[in-house]
Amino acid sequence: MSSDTIAAIASGLTPSGIGIIRVSGQEAVLSVNSIFEGKDLREEKHRGLFYGHIKADGNVIDEVIVLVMRSPKSYTGEDVCEIQCHGGPFVMQKILKAVLDTGVRPAEPGEFTKRAFLSGRLDLAQAEAVMDIIRAENEKAAVISAKQISGDLSEEIRFIRKTILNDTARIEASLDDPEHLSLDGFQEDFFPRLEDTIKKLGSLADSFEEGRILTEGIKTVILGKPNVGKSSIMNRLLGEERAIVTEYAGTTRDVIEENLRMSGFSLKLVDTAGIHDTDEPVEKIGIEKASAQAKEADLLFFVADSSDDFSEEDEEILSFLSGEELKDKKVIVLLNKSDLVQRTDAEFLRIKTGFPVFVISAKEAQGIEEIKKYISELFMSGKIGDDSQMIITNVRHQQLLKEAAEHLKYVKKSMEDGMPEDFYTIDLMAAYEALGKITGETAGEDLVNEIFSKFCMGK
Numbered sequence: 001m002s003s004d005t006i007a008a009i010a011s012g013l014t015p016s017g018i019g020i021i022r023v024s025g026q027e028a029v030l031s032v033n034s035i036f037e038g039k040d041l042r043e044e045k046h047r048g049l050f051y052g053h054i055k056a057d058g059n060v061i062d063e064v065i066v067l068v069m070r071s072p073k074s075y076t077g078e079d080v081c082e083i084q085c086h087g088g089p090f091v092m093q094k095i096l097k098a099v100l101d102t103g104v105r106p107a108e109p110g111e112f113t114k115r116a117f118l119s120g121r122l123d124l125a126q127a128e129a130v131m132d133i134i135r136a137e138n139e140k141a142a143v144i145s146a147k148q149i150s151g152d153l154s155e156e157i158r159f160i161r162k163t164i165l166n167d168t169a170r171i172e173a174s175l176d177d178p179e180h181l182s183l184d185g186f187q188e189d190f191f192p193r194l195e196d197t198i199k200k201l202g203s204l205a206d207s208f209e210e211g212r213i214l215t216e217g218i219k220t221v222i223l224g225k226p227n228v229g230k231s232s233i234m235n236r237l238l239g240e241e242r243a244i245v246t247e248y249a250g251t252t253r254d255v256i257e258e259n260l261r262m263s264g265f266s267l268k269l270v271d272t273a274g275i276h277d278t279d280e281p282v283e284k285i286g287i288e289k290a291s292a293q294a295k296e297a298d299l300l301f302f303v304a305d306s307s308d309d310f311s312e313e314d315e316e317i318l319s320f321l322s323g324e325e326l327k328d329k330k331v332i333v334l335l336n337k338s339d340l341v342q343r344t345d346a347e348f349l350r351i352k353t354g355f356p357v358f359v360i361s362a363k364e365a366q367g368i369e370e371i372k373k374y375i376s377e378l379f380m381s382g383k384i385g386d387d388s389q390m391i392i393t394n395v396r397h398q399q400l401l402k403e404a405a406e407h408l409k410y411v412k413k414s415m416e417d418g419m420p421e422d423f424y425t426i427d428l429m430a431a432y433e434a435l436g437k438i439t440g441e442t443a444g445e446d447l448v449n450e451i452f453s454k455f456c457m458g459k
């Protein structure tokens with residue numbers, strides 16, 4: 001573990017009430033003490049909070065409060081000083097420079113949390129959750145990250161690893177000493193446990209889809225022929241004039257993406273050029289993008305114009321939506337322009353499409369709240385709203401869970417094929433290794449460095 005002392009601005013670089021400069025390492029207290037005018041910080045042996053001034057070159061830079069946290073009871077596990085100054089970017093930078101001038105090194109992104117990991121204060125999954133909570137954009141995402149920081153996922157992984165290790169040890173021991181340790185009856189005992197573990201890993205890996213929706217938002221693609229009101233609906237949902245709305249067909253040339261924060265989660269809205277056959281090159285690109293986006297969407301809006309007949313273009317979009325590639329997607333039909341004389345009927349569309357139909361007017365803001373409520377129920381029902389459910393939000397964790405499950409499936413197959421027990425242990429240990437990478441027990445230095453390099457400055 002490196003013992004040099006590091007410093008960084010830990011708060012945002014925008015004018016705000018308080019700014020924090022964090023210093024961690026063996027020399028942290030000495031360094032800050034040498035530029036601090038107030039009490040002698042070196043006398044603090046545990047934790048303390050000190051009022052005073054930061055001085056450099058004989059001049060007062062700012063009035064501050066310094067928090068001293070002695071090792072091991074600090075975030076990094078090392079001696080830590082946090083200087084709370086006034087939250088001006090210029091003054092924070094001046095104080096950081098004064099700290100660095102005492103011989104302290106600037107911290108790399110994520111280096112404080114990396115030190116917390118290396119000193120055993122946090123495991124890797126917990127450290128990753130620290131970053132997730134900083135990035136959390138809504139209530140649910142924050143709740144999941146907070147649970148992961150407190151070690152819920154890590155505990156589950158450790159339990160599974162321990163089970164695997166116990167079984168491997170039992171097999172190995174009896175192979176080493178078959179006379180004294182028999183494996184009679186082991187298989188009957190082991191098989192259901194193995195199946196149970198495979199199931200557990202599978203459902204944890206599957207929970208990533210929900211986790212992704214919670215952290216990244218419900219990816220929603222708006223489809224419809226030109227001029228049905230896609231941009232207008234998007235603006236209505238967002239409550240602001242974001243996408244450009246014009247009178248002419250085919251103005252939404254490219255893909256526009258916007259985030260809409262709803263109660264508990266967010267909607268990532270993608271407006272695309274209308275899907276219809278065209279020879280115009282720019283439009284064509286838009287259409288291709290629309291199809292590509294639709295395949296990755298969690299939710300699709302099919303917008304039709306109620307003041308017009310359901311046309312051939314609408315039929316084409318409907319057949320695209322009903323196609324094999326999109327068959328598992330959630331689709332909602334938005335029958336727009338209800339403020340005008342009606343030519344297409346909602347009931348007709350409901351029967352024709354088989355999807356739920358909402359009659360709305362983007363112009364008069366009719367039916368917009370109903371759409372939001374419906375989406376909320378559609379995605380919040382089931383596991384997502386249930387806080388007791390363990391949900392993973394990290395694709396790295398998902399891959400490792402799947403990898404571990406695969407290895408255990410090989411064990412199962414070896415058993416079913418009547419292979420001798422020594423065949424099992426290699427795959428059992430491979431699963432054990434994969435799971436250890438989640439919590440960091442078996443993660444190599446490169447992986448650790450890569451993970452922390454994605455962190456933000458001062459964390």
Ligand code: GDP
Binds near residue numbers: 244252336364
């Ligand atoms: P897009 O091409 O599907 O994105 O459609 P736009 O949002 O650009 O809308 C096309 C035209 O329809 C514009 O003139 C809008 O003002 C108009 N429009 C959109 N929604 C409504 C609505 O609910 N009622 C009425 N009367 N006009 C609308």
